[in-house]
Amino acid sequence: MSTAAHTETSGAHTDTSGSTSPTRILFIDSYDSFSYNVVRLIEQQGTATHPVEVTVVHNDTFADVDALAPYLPLFTGIVVGPGPGNPENGAADIGVIAALFRDARLATVPILGICLGFQAMCHAQGAAVAELAVIKHGQVYDITVDAAQRDADIFRDYPATFKSTRYHSLHVVEPAVPAVVPLAHTADENGALLMAARIAGRPWYGVQYHPESCCSELGALLLQNFLRIAGGKRATLPSGSGIPARLRALQRTIDLTPIAAEEEKPADPADPAETDNRVPCITTFEAPTDPALTFRLCDALPGDKFVLASAAVSAHRGEWSVVAVPSARSVVYTHYAALRRTSVHRWRDPAVPVAAVAAALRAAEPLESSALTVRHEDRDAFWHTLGAVMRARECSARPDIPFVGGLVGILGYEMGQGVRPSEESGGDGLPRPDAKLVYVEECIVINHAAGKLYAIGHEFPERLTWAIVSVLGKVRRERRDCGESGASATAPGVAGGNGAWPTTLPSHISYDITLPDKDAYARAFAQCQRYMHRGDSYEMCLTTQTSVRPSAALAPWRIFQTLVARNPAPFASYLHFNDLVDNAHDNVPSFVSTSPERFLQWGADACELRPIKGTVRKGPAMTPALAAEILRSPKEFGENLMILDLIRNDLHELLPDVSVDEFMSVEEYASVYQLVSVVTARGLMASPYSGADVLRHSLPAGSMTGAPKRITVQLLQDEIEASLNSGVIGDESGTRGMYSGVTGYWSANGNGDWSVNIRCMYSYDGGREWRLGAGGAITVLSSLEGELDEMYAKLESALQVFQGAGQA
Structure with missing residues (x-):
């Protein structure tokens, strides 16, 4: 979408000594999922010499306007953001905003209301707020600026009509009260609707639409105009060093402490990790590009393994497969959010029976022994535990290889912010885990696009190398016998050894x-x-x-074989947590998936999310062209746009440089067509945050x-x-x-890749x-x-x- 240029810079205050102070904006957030898109857009209107600083508070940070009033001189203006709720319900729905526009102390304070903020502003002047007959969520409409209002105040330099995104169930009924001066309208099935207004005699403005959406035009210009208005109405800022501390005291209370910034935790007695940042041993092989190679290698590797593999390779998704093989050196980190406990032990340690773990989890005191550690910590503290684990092992080995050893596992839906953890219990007295990750040093990593295979381990991975040489030798013989010069003789999604993986399960079950x-x-x-x-x-x-x-009884691996054979996908996953030696399959979490959706991938300086919203079932009558037409209908478009703007918000809260690099592309999978977008955030190296911080902050997906x-x-x-x-x-x-959780890895060389747990099945009891x-x-x-x-x-x-x- 186009954005009009505006040569006038946003206002910044110059005091009598000649120094320049930043323009400070107070942003009132109503727990919306688009707020930080607005915040970053405000900040982006500043310059190096005339910066704009935004302080974000919730609508319930202040009990009333009396509590807010002492802070008003610190700010140039206020932006009241969007959010859920109805102004007609008062403070119960919208907190301090309900009284904000009724208080005479704010009569000279410049205010911009967006969506909910706009409705609250007009409602305080006597206008009614009603439900739309036809609701608009994630829909782009033409907004028409009233002719008398163009080139003045908030719509200065605007054309007669521009496009913007609407997210609203409610609307301001066109008021007869003289205080509300209409500025812009739109028209749809509901008739003519008020889209912008100002309050007569006060520097208060509001828009019903969302200027921050990635499909909205001229959002930056709107904010430039507001900052210009606010600059001319500036109150005198107090002097002295107390301002920064007072501003920090207002900030949101959510834990945004970077994982890497946490103080070092003491080493776990059960943790055999080296602290000398040892570089892993990496052996490279030439390999066929067929994704079936991954599964043939899995068949050749006896014992436990975790598989994060591509069974359907295409550009920008499914290029890599990882087979991680736990050993006696591998350490298991399991978090139980309802209990506020984390257990740590080595993989299948004979000294750690199920009963010992169950007892320690319910004990009143933490446990630290030579074999088992049980920490008393909540979800936030668990993330910092993981951060300490990865700091002790971080290395710079081969950043071009996505995984060189590290944490592999699953983060359940209840690990996400705002989700209440489950208290469901399983067999043997163990509760259901909310997160389970294993630090694995030995792995096979395959680049299907380049035809490269890597055997990786703390030392030379002999058992992996033996399986690789055996399988590659067999593939070469098959090619020779079949007279092929290209890909493997097997078809994608199947495995060799005893022939193709079966497409059905045993008939006697x-x-x-x-x-x-x-x-x-x-x-x-x-x-x-x-x-x-x-x-x-x-x-x-x-x-x-x-x-x-x-x-x-049916082994989870057997189910995974059939699932992959029947439904190949870019993010096939197999995780069978057989980590306790005497579990007898009574309490073994198992997860198999053929997910099409990447949640988050990160490297040294950037992270990428690929949200999928919009699905069409494949069938004889469903062509790619018809699927694209359906997926770009208003319903499917709106679904994708809403999640796209939500993801931009989650990223923007941590990083300022966020872009939509691919907008609603139609992708084909084995059984469906889906609508996919790509969002990228850059600047991790210049930020206190890592990709793991983005992962933590963005959950649930x-x-x-x-x-x-x-x-x-x-x-x-x-x-x-x-x-x-x-x-x-x-x-x-x-x-x-x-x-609805995520599965993936956090590599010791700073990379990470996590897929969304969909098209999956899971078990807490080994498959019963x-x-x-x-x-x-x-x-x-x-x-x-x-x-x-x-x-x-x-x-x-x-x-x-x-x-x-x-x-x-």
Whole structure:
């Protein structure tokens, strides 16, 4: 989208001594998921000599305007951001904002209200706020500036019409009160709607649309104009060194302490890590580009292994596969959020039985022994534990290889911010883990695009090298026998050794499958619609659970083989946490997935997210062109745009340089077409934050929650999904477990790559019961039939392995 140039710089105050002070803006955040897109856009209007500084507070930071008033002289102006809630409900919905525009002390303070802020401003002057007949979330419309208002005040240098994104269920009814002066309008099925206004006699302005959205035009110009207005109305700033401390005292209370900045924790007795930053041993092999090579190597490697592999290679996704092989040196870090405990021990240490772990987790005091450590810490502290682990092992080895050893594992949905942890217990007295990661030193890493294979270990990885040489030799013989000169003789997604991986499970095993109840889903869908229509949410990712109970024991690896053979995807995952020597499969977390969605990838200076929103089932009548037409409909466009703006916000809270590098591309997968965007944040090296900080801060994944994230997560967990899924899994907590979390690695050389846990199945008891999650984003444009079809299409991609080849 275009942005008009504006040569006048934003205002900055020059005091009588000639020095320049920054323009300071107070931003009032209503726990919205787009707030930091606005904050960064404000800051970007400053220059090196005329900076703009923004202080962010929540709408409940101050109990009332009396508490806010002493801080007002510190600021040039106030921006009241968007968010959920209705001004008609007063402080219960919007906190201090309800009284802000009614207080005479702010009569000369420049204020800009955006969406909710605009509604609150007009409502305080007597205008009514009502629900739209046809709600607009993530839709781009023409905004027309009233002719009499062009080239003046907030719309200076604007054209007659420009495009901007709308996210609102409510609107300001065109007021008859003279205090509200209309500035801009739009037109849709609801008729003519007020999109901007000012308050007569006061430097207060507001817009209903979202100028910060990546599909909005002229958002920067709007803020330049506001800063110019604010600069001319500046109050006298107090002098003295107390200003910075007073400003810091107002900041949001969320923990944004960088993981790397935490003080060193004491080493765990169970941790055999070297502290000399030893560079791993790396052996390179030429290899075929066929992704089936990964799975052939897995078959040749006996014992435990973790697989993060591509079964479908394409540009910018699925180029790499990782097979991580735990050993007696590997250390397991398991976090139980409800217990506020973390256990640490070596992989299958004979001195650490299940009973010892269960007892230590419930003990009143922490435990530190030569074999087992149990820390008493919450989720935030667990992240800093991981940071200490990685600092002790960080190295600069081969940054071009994404993984050279490091943490591999899974972070469940309940590790995300604002999500209440599950208290569900499993066998042997152990609770369900919320995070489980293993530091692995030996691994095989394959670059499918370049045809390179790397054997990596703390020392020369003899057992890996033997398997690699054996498999590569067999591939060469197959090529020679088949007269091929290119790819492996096997087809993608299958493995050699005994021939192709089977596309069906053993026929003598039956499966008791409990599917989501359609009536319960319909009730949950209606609840979502009610919350969105009243302005609590723009989009809600409603998810279901399915239970599958095999009639006989079946190894998770066997299920993974069939899932990959039937549904190849860029992010195939197999994690079987057989880390306790006497577990007897009573409490073994297992996870298998053929996910199409990368959540977050990072390197030394940049990180990338690839959100997927919008899904069309493949079929005989579904062509790529038709799928693209459907996926770019207003409904699907709005779904993707909302999550895209949400992700930009999550990144912007930590890093200023965020860009959308790919906008709503249609990608083809084995069973569906999907709408994908790419968002990149740069500047990690100049920032106190790392890729792991971005990971921690961005969870849960926006594509699995909706927006605004905070309130949407709470509504889904506490009021919607608890009843929807309790009949299937017997858990009324509304928790999702491994589903909707992320799986991946954090490498010792500073890289990371994590995929979203979708198209997956997981078990907490070694496979006696499998759970499958599936869902989709509900918007006001969704239909119950369409969402049910999409949910079952996604469920089918994993459920098909239990239903027999070719069955729906």
